[in-house]
Amino acid sequence: xxxxxxxxxxxxxxxxxxxxxxxxxxxxxxxxxxxxxxxxxxxxxxxxxxxxxxxxxxxxxxxxxxxxxxxxxxxxxxxxxxxxxxxxxxxxxxxxxxxxxxxxxxxxxxxxxxxxxxxxxxxxxxxxxxxxxxxxxxxxxxxxxxxxxxxxxxxxxxxxxxxxxxxxxxxxxxxxxxxxxxxxxxxxxxxxxxxx
Amino acid sequence: xxxxxxxxxxxxxxxxxxxxxxxxxxxxxxxxxxxxxxxxxxxxxxxxxxxxxxxxxxxxxxxxxxxxxxxxxxxxxxxxxxxxxxxxxxxxxxxxxxxxxxxxxxxxxxxxxxxxxxxxxxxxxxxxxxxxxxxxxxxxxxxxxxxxxxxxxxxxxxxxxxxxxxxxxxxxxxxxxxxxxxxxxxxxxxxxxxxx
Numbered sequence: 001x002x003x004x005x006x007x008x009x010x011x012x013x014x015x016x017x018x019x020x021x022x023x024x025x026x027x028x029x030x031x032x033x034x035x036x037x038x039x040x041x042x043x044x045x046x047x048x049x050x051x052x053x054x055x056x057x058x059x060x061x062x063x064x065x066x067x068x069x070x071x072x073x074x075x076x077x078x079x080x081x082x083x084x085x086x087x088x089x090x091x092x093x094x095x096x097x098x099x100x101x102x103x104x105x106x107x108x109x110x111x112x113x114x115x116x117x118x119x120x121x122x123x124x125x126x127x128x129x130x131x132x133x134x135x136x137x138x139x140x141x142x143x144x145x146x147x148x149x150x151x152x153x154x155x156x157x158x159x160x161x162x163x164x165x166x167x168x169x170x171x172x173x174x175x176x177x178x179x180x181x182x183x184x185x186x187x188x189x190x191x192x193x194x195x196x
Numbered sequence: 197x198x199x200x201x202x203x204x205x206x207x208x209x210x211x212x213x214x215x216x217x218x219x220x221x222x223x224x225x226x227x228x229x230x231x232x233x234x235x236x237x238x239x240x241x242x243x244x245x246x247x248x249x250x251x252x253x254x255x256x257x258x259x260x261x262x263x264x265x266x267x268x269x270x271x272x273x274x275x276x277x278x279x280x281x282x283x284x285x286x287x288x289x290x291x292x293x294x295x296x297x298x299x300x301x302x303x304x305x306x307x308x309x310x311x312x313x314x315x316x317x318x319x320x321x322x323x324x325x326x327x328x329x330x331x332x333x334x335x336x337x338x339x340x341x342x343x344x345x346x347x348x349x350x351x352x353x354x355x356x357x358x359x360x361x362x363x364x365x366x367x368x369x370x371x372x373x374x375x376x377x378x379x380x381x382x383x384x385x386x387x388x389x390x391x392x
Contacts, residue, residue: 052328064343073339088332095339121317124324131327132248136284138331142338143269143291146374147260178342 005033005056005104012056012079016129017122030116034107042097042105043084049093050109054081058103059167063175064095072175075100075164081134100168150179151187201229201252201300208252208275212322219316226312228302238293238301239280245289246305250277254299255363259371260291268371271296271360277330296364346375347383 006028013019033056036042043049045065053060053076060076062084073095076082086093108116117124144156154177158165165173174184202224209215229252232238239245241261249256249272256272258280269291272278282289304312313320340352350373354361361369370380 064339066343071343073342074335082335083328083332085332085336088329089336117321121320124317124320125313128320128324128327131324131331132279133284135327135331135334136279136281138334138338139270139278140281142334142341143260145338145342146269147262147267 008056008078009033009106013126016126023120026116026120030112032106032108032112034105036099036103036105038099038102040099042099043086043093043095045094045096046092048086048091049084050087051107052081052083052087052109052113053097054106054108055079056104056106058099058105059101059164060097060099060103060105061168061172061176062095062097070172070175072172075161075168075176077161077164081130100172145178150177150183151190153177154184154187155191204252204274205229205302209322212325213318222312222316226308228304228308230301230303232295232299232301234295234298236295238295239282239289239291241290241292242288244282244286245280246283247303248277248279248283248305248309249293250302250304251275252300252302254295254301255297255360256293256295256299256301257364257368257372258291258293266368266371268368271357271364271372273357273360277326296368341374346373346379347386349373350380350383351387 009027010019010024036058042053042060055076055078057078060080061072062074062076063070063072065071074082084093084097085091085095113124113127117127141160145153148156154173157173157177168176170184171181174181177184179187205223206215206220232254238249238256251272251274253274256276257268258270258272259266259268261267270278280289280293281287281291309320309323313323337356341349344352350369353369353373364372366380367377370377373380375383
């Protein structure tokens, strides 16, 4: 495992809680970080998992396959965490999660969390606080999506996730925004010409 | 405080964790349940709060006011919990939360939670698990909204929240579904006539 990736984890955690040498050792030994290649699946439609994910490096998307067409519902950038719906509702996943770039993902399960949190309750508190934060972020994205025109959705995306626009092909951004690639081209052209 | 409402809380909690007499006493004494009248605001645009909410009885909505028009983004039914975006991002709220029916809401703050969880760590675990569940539910609603036609959105709403359709005026349901009231009338007529 790359030390860079572990460093990124510890540096993220230490923004919220103090970490001692013992805790760093325990976390390192737990060996929770998985490497995925570009294009590799984390979860496929029809599969089930109990895993939760926290992206340390790379870029991940979730998408549905509807009438043979990909409908992208989320991009996860570094330091985003999520639990797939199937891990909560116990049904097979009706969407895919895969990696758009080589990615390092911290993977945990309820069993691992339970044991670890019992010994280190401050991590449970941190996970609760992060869940609230991610839920509020998601809530904001949903509200923005509902209340905005496609052009405003694109502007908000550029504002909230400026790096994403550089890293993701246009047709995938269009899918995420719920518009046709041609419409996204027109929107980008209008914005670059300062016409709106 | 109505005993019914407290009973509802304890019966909900005991689905997840065992509760002893001492814990029931402590929770009761904390006096966290607030009563709201029909139409009363929980949070107004421009205000800030650190509070999180868990609805024990009643019906709550959140909405934006855009060009003088209400855009409803969420309905909370009994046993739903949420933390407003402003409590997480520290900015003034850009939306309203108010009660469509007389409501009893459990209200907590980071200070109250911190003290209580320190003494009763199993409640922290429960809150983390519930946050994950509510985040997955919200994630599912967002995915459905993005991937569906207005008619399918309405069908999913009837399936997922059958009681809501009876309790909420049509124009508010239409706002939540992102369509005009006339379009919702047409959809309901088509469905009731079995035409789709």
